[in-house]
Amino acid sequence: MERTLILIKPDAIQRGLAGKVLSRFEQKGLKVAGIKMLQLTDALLKEHYAHIADKPFFKGIADFMKSTPVIACAIEGLDSVETVRRLCGITKAREAQVGTIRGDFAMSIQTNIVHASDSLETAKLEVARFFKPEELFDYNLALYPNIYSTDELKG
Numbered sequence: 001m002e003r004t005l006i007l008i009k010p011d012a013i014q015r016g017l018a019g020k021v022l023s024r025f026e027q028k029g030l031k032v033a034g035i036k037m038l039q040l041t042d043a044l045l046k047e048h049y050a051h052i053a054d055k056p057f058f059k060g061i062a063d064f065m066k067s068t069p070v071i072a073c074a075i076e077g078l079d080s081v082e083t084v085r086r087l088c089g090i091t092k093a094r095e096a097q098v099g100t101i102r103g104d105f106a107m108s109i110q111t112n113i114v115h116a117s118d119s120l121e122t123a124k125l126e127v128a129r130f131f132k133p134e135e136l137f138d139y140n141l142a143l144y145p146n147i148y149s150t151d152e153l154k155g
Helices: 010-014 018-028 042-048 058-065 080-088 101-105 120-130 150-154
Strands: 002-008 031-038 070-077 114-116
Touching: 002 018, 002 080, 002 120, 010 018, 010 058, 010 070, 018 031, 018 070, 018 080, 018 101, 031 120, 042 058, 042 120, 070 080, 070 120, 080 101, 080 114, 080 120
Parallel strands: none
Antiparallel strands: 002 070, 002 114, 031 070
């Protein structure tokens, strides 16, 4: 099973959408392996957004991401990275398909409800960035036999 990271962003917190966002992943059959609310710091944001930290628009992103706490979730399941990305929809939310989280709840590139890891390699780094090993839980979801075939569970 893969693990990936989602961050429920300040716009979702302000709009009271955190539960609806998290429920989308659970309804799909993905498992929450870790969850916590935290206030992001400049240092953590510079590390997390290192690929854009030198861009002129970074300050606006950092200010937005620090405007309220966020909810970090480690999400687990078969092909979870790609599955989560499909559920979220494209980054430019007003162009995201209806039925996706961003397509249903957002209009912006920045205030687009949720961050999701973009690859398995990134997911591993991001989960480790936001969660200590003891904050992640390995348990069998009782619904697994109704979510995956027996062969998928063995793999």
